[in-house]
Amino acid sequence: MSGTAQSPMLTVEDVSVEFTARVGRKRVPFRAVNEVGLTVGRGETLAVVGESGSGKSTLARAVLRLLPLAQGRVVVDGVDVTSLKGRALRQARRQAQMVFQDPYSSLDPSSTIANIVGEPLRTHHGLRGAPLTDKVRELLVSVGLHPDYVNRYVHEFSGGQRQRLAIARAIALDPGLVVLDEAVSALDMSTQNQILDLLMDLQARHGMSYLFISHNLAVVRWIADRTAVMYLGRVLEEGPGKRIHDHPAHPYTQSLLSAVPVPDPPTQRTRQRIVLRGETPDPLHVPSGCAFRTRCPYAMEICALEEPPAVPVEGGGWAACHLLTGAASPSAPEKSLAVG
Amino acid sequence: MSAISAEPGQGPTGPVLDVSGLTVEVHTEDVRAEVISDVSFSIGRGETLGLVGESGSGKSLTSMAIMGLLPKRTFTVTGGRVSLGGDDLTRLSRKELASVRGARMAMIFQEPMTSLNPAFTVGQQIAETLVRHKKVSKREARRLAVTALSDVGISAAERRVQAYPHEFSGGMRQRVMIAMALCCEPELLIADEPTTALDVTIQAQVLDLIRHLRETVGMSILFVTHDLGVVADICDRVVVMYAGQVVEQSAVDRLFAHPVHPYTAALLRSTPTNDAAGDARGHLHSIPGKPPAAGEFPHGCRFAHRCELALPACSEQEIELLPVVDQLSRCVRVGATAERREVPA
Numbered sequence: 001m002s003g004t005a006q007s008p009m010l011t012v013e014d015v016s017v018e019f020t021a022r023v024g025r026k027r028v029p030f031r032a033v034n035e036v037g038l039t040v041g042r043g044e045t046l047a048v049v050g051e052s053g054s055g056k057s058t059l060a061r062a063v064l065r066l067l068p069l070a071q072g073r074v075v076v077d078g079v080d081v082t083s084l085k086g087r088a089l090r091q092a093r094r095q096a097q098m099v100f101q102d103p104y105s106s107l108d109p110s111s112t113i114a115n116i117v118g119e120p121l122r123t124h125h126g127l128r129g130a131p132l133t134d135k136v137r138e139l140l141v142s143v144g145l146h147p148d149y150v151n152r153y154v155h156e157f158s159g160g161q162r163q164r165l166a167i168a169r170a171i172a173l174d175p176g177l178v179v180l181d182e183a184v185s186a187l188d189m190s191t192q193n194q195i196l197d198l199l200m201d202l203q204a205r206h207g208m209s210y211l212f213i214s215h216n217l218a219v220v221r222w223i224a225d226r227t228a229v230m231y232l233g234r235v236l237e238e239g240p241g242k243r244i245h246d247h248p249a250h251p252y253t254q255s256l257l258s259a260v261p262v263p264d265p266p267t268q269r270t271r272q273r274i275v276l277r278g279e280t281p282d283p284l285h286v287p288s289g290c291a292f293r294t295r296c297p298y299a300m301e302i303c304a305l306e307e308p309p310a311v312p313v314e315g316g317g318w319a320a321c322h323l324l325t326g327a328a329s330p331s332a333p334e335k336s337l338a339v340g
Numbered sequence: 341m342s343a344i345s346a347e348p349g350q351g352p353t354g355p356v357l358d359v360s361g362l363t364v365e366v367h368t369e370d371v372r373a374e375v376i377s378d379v380s381f382s383i384g385r386g387e388t389l390g391l392v393g394e395s396g397s398g399k400s401l402t403s404m405a406i407m408g409l410l411p412k413r414t415f416t417v418t419g420g421r422v423s424l425g426g427d428d429l430t431r432l433s434r435k436e437l438a439s440v441r442g443a444r445m446a447m448i449f450q451e452p453m454t455s456l457n458p459a460f461t462v463g464q465q466i467a468e469t470l471v472r473h474k475k476v477s478k479r480e481a482r483r484l485a486v487t488a489l490s491d492v493g494i495s496a497a498e499r500r501v502q503a504y505p506h507e508f509s510g511g512m513r514q515r516v517m518i519a520m521a522l523c524c525e526p527e528l529l530i531a532d533e534p535t536t537a538l539d540v541t542i543q544a545q546v547l548d549l550i551r552h553l554r555e556t557v558g559m560s561i562l563f564v565t566h567d568l569g570v571v572a573d574i575c576d577r578v579v580v581m582y583a584g585q586v587v588e589q590s591a592v593d594r595l596f597a598h599p600v601h602p603y604t605a606a607l608l609r610s611t612p613t614n615d616a617a618g619d620a621r622g623h624l625h626s627i628p629g630k631p632p633a634a635g636e637f638p639h640g641c642r643f644a645h646r647c648e649l650a651l652p653a654c655s656e657q658e659i660e661l662l663p664v665v666d667q668l669s670r671c672v673r674v675g676a677t678a679e680r681r682e683v684p685a
Contacts, residue, residue: 051539052510158630159395188394188566190610193617193626200622215539218569218613222624259544261569263611265593268572275548276541279509 007078009176009209010040010063010096015072017055017062021284030284031070032058034233040177040226043203045210047224047241049217049256053280055233056213060181063211064096065089077176094124097170101182103162107154113140114150117165120172139168142205144198160191164198171202179211184219196223218260221245226317229253232283232291239317249319252292290322298323354426355382356527356560357406357445362420364405366634373635376401377584378420380661383528388554388561390575390592392568392607396631398584399564403530406562407447408437425527443473446521450533452513455520456505462489462516463501466523473524488519493549511542518549525557532564547574568611572596580604583632583642590667600669603627603643641672649673 017033033055040046050056061067063074065081073082081092097120100106107116118136121127127135137147143164154162163183170178180199184192200223203210214220220227224241229252237250248254255274262268276295281287287294293303302322311324364376376398383389393399404410406422408429422429424445429437441447449455457465466488467481476484482501490497492515505513514534521529531550535543551574554561563575571578571592578595580588580603588601599605609625611617618624629646632638638645640655647654654672661670 051541160630189612190394190607190627191630192612193610193624197624197626216612217540222612222618222622256540259540260613261544261547261567261573262613263568263572263596263608265572265596268569273544275544279511279542280539 008039008075009042009044009077010038010046010211011073011075012036012038012059012063013073013075015059015062015074016070017058017067018070023284028284031286032233032283033062034286035071036230036233036235037072038228038235038238040209040211042176042209043207044225045203045212045223045241047212047214047220047227048230049214049220049227050230051215051256051280053232053283054230055283056215056230057181058233059230060098060179060211060213064093064098064179090124094120094173095175096177096179097173097175098179098181099163099166099170099183101185103159103166103186106166107162109154111153112150113152113154113165116154117169117172120169124173135172136168139172142171142202143168158191159187160194163187163195167195167198167202171206171208174206175208177209177211179213181213182215183212185214185216192219199223216260217245217257229256232280232286234291234320236292236321237313237317237319239313239319240315243313243315243317247313247315249313249324250292250321251296251298251323253319255297290320355384356387356425357562358382358421358423359402359406360421360423362402362405362422363418364401364410365416365418366414367416368414371635374418374637375415375584375634376405377637379581379584379586380420381579381586381589383560383562385527385560386554386558387577388563388575390571390578391562391564391581392566392571392578393581394566394607394631396583396633397581399566399581400532402581403447403532403562403564407441407445407530408432409447439473442469442526443524444526445528445530446524446526447530447532448514448517448521448534450536452510452517453505455517456513458505461502461504462508462520466501466516466520469520470523484523485519488523489516491522491553492516492519493545494519511538511546514538514542514546515549518546518553522553522557522559526559528560528562530562530564533566534563535570536565536567543570550574568596568608569613580607583637584634585642585670586661586668587643587670588668589661594667598667600664600667600674601643601671602647602649606646606648641670 015033015036016031018029019032020027020029036059048056062069069082073080076092077095079092084092114133114136117139118132121132121135133150136150140147140149145164184195212223221241227241227244228235228238231252237253244253248257255276258273274297278295281294289305290303290308293299300322308320308322310318310320312318360380362376362379366373366375379402391399405417417430463482463485466485470476470481470484471478485501486497489501494500494515508516535546538546565571575592577591579586582603588604599608606627627646632642640657641659644650644654651672659670659672661668662674664674
């Protein structure tokens with residue numbers, strides 16, 4: 001039923017997800033996620049960071065088999081879930097649960113809290129009546145809510161409390177993996193921190209793994225053991241969270257970090273910032289070679305010709321950039337900057 | 341005040357915007373409650389003032405009240421004055437106010453589609469504003485619309501004036517909205533969370549654009565945001581709001597280095613970009629509980645029930661906004677702090 005203690009909680013192997021776009025009368029296929037490989041260890045948090053159009057949410061949905069894969073494998077707790085169907089898929093879904101960004105639209109307004117939080121227990125364990133209510137009360141306490149809230153309705157709760165309810169529901173079946181898609185993005189900073197603290201606390205107690213999807217590198221730094229940075233459906237850099245935040249190796253990661261303004265006016269006024277030109281290209285027209293090259297301040301000739309390989313980075317992890325392969329002379333960036 | 345001119349009514353010395361004692365009530369079928377209480381601040385020429393607070397603090401309501409855009413059925417301005425270049429906006433008729441909006445003050449929002457009409461090209465919309473407020477010919481307005489678009493960094497502006505809002509990306513739409521807001525060279529720009537919905541790399545571009553335009557045009561800006569990083573990036577001075585009140589006012593450097601009000605300090609500590617947001621055990625700072633809802637504002641200090649420094653005195657009397665050296669703070673400790681600070685070192 002469950003894998004060995006050594007096997008990772010989640011393995012994403014060479015996964016691609018395709019959509020079709022209508023261009024005039026034609027239907028043109030394009031890849032929202034392209035050949036992504038990632039691993040989440042037991043009790044570990046992997047943050048997937050990217051801007052809109054990076055494919056991070058598509059990846060999250062593909063992991064949960066909410067979207068079909070065009071290619072690759074997803075292994076959850078030692079079980080290959082890629083081609084599971086029906087009962088076997090439902091069984092596997094107990095192990096992987098999801099929390100969405102908007103706690104206002106992801107919880108049924110006409111159900112009581114007992115129904116919303118207890119729903120997975122009813123469907124998967126057939127729990128009813130008093131034992132169900134008792135278990136829901138327990139779950140509410142574990143996410144920092146009052147157990148007497150069982151008979152209330154969602155509209156009586158604030159955004160932060162609703163996200164606690166969504167978390168209570170997600171952990172009801174004691175899953176090994178929780179996928180959090182922008183789970184704190186809609187909350188005020190202080191509330192955001194309360195939820196992050198709760199997530200870390202639950203992880204310490206239950207040992208579950210998190211796949212934490214976010215657009216915000218500043219938030220991710222507090223929760224991620226490892227971080228993967230996505231752009232146009234590709235992972236450009238992956239590594240220990242602290243290394244990615246303190247010593248980003250890929251120019252895109254560097255520019256993402258430098259674009260976040262720091263709450264210290266003298267520092268913010270004087271620090272060197274990389275302001276990227278333009279916007280993320282349309283996924284129908286992914287640039288040749290390195291997907292980031294059209295916005296990269298260091299782009300060289302080779303970047304248009306060859307896709308950069310993943311190069312190991314000091315401090316752990318890797319980055320896919322020609323600057324790191326030794327193909328570039330150290331003066332190349334300045335030269336191309338002047339030209340660009 | 342019937343003769344309201346399109347020209348500023350005061351010399352370059354006075355503040356561009358002066359808000360004093362602004363008080364707003366919300367009234368629905370069963371509730372009547374104060375949502376903005378006695379808010380005062382002013383903005384000098386060329387100055388950018390940040391208006392900061394969490395959701396429900398009243399920062400957006402304040403900016404809507406200044407623009408005269410609060411729906412009359414739900415909100416009433418029960419007190420205070422809003423003057424723009426010396427003219428009291430609260431006394432203007434609806435028609436007079438409409439001639440001030442767009443010409444002398446303009447507003448940009450978080451979601452550009454709230455102010456762009458999907459049925460008209462962006463060129464038509466910018467031109468309409470110009471014809472209405474600047475009394476230029478249609479032909480001249482079209483020419484100016486192209487200039488306005490290229491001024492906000494939109495390439496191929498001659499072609500793109502003919503595009504509809506949906507043909508632009510989120511970041512580009514925000515540029516279009518800025519072009520529309522600034523085409524009549526307003527004295528005051530009110531920017532309500534203009535970069536919150538944008539990706540960080542696009543946010544950086546838009547902030548750079550606003551900074552550049554401020555320097556070239558010399559307008560004053562009221563920048564409403566919850567993001568203290570953005571405040572540090574673009575503001576000269578800051579007003580911090582909590583539960584409908586101003587709790588602190590300060591020059592930007594001073595605010596971040598020496599927050600006086602415990603709420604400001606707590607807000608700074610819980611900013612995730614702040615290196616000190618987490619402690620050694622990995623716990624993140626947060627403010628316990630939640631802000632009070634309108635109609636449930638507590639007596640005395642409205643932050644007291646969440647404040648780790650609260651004293652019995654906090655809830656016994658209304659707390660005044662008092663000066664502390666060059667800041668203003670609404671905290672019971674201010675008297676004591678002020679005395680301590682004024683002792684020469």
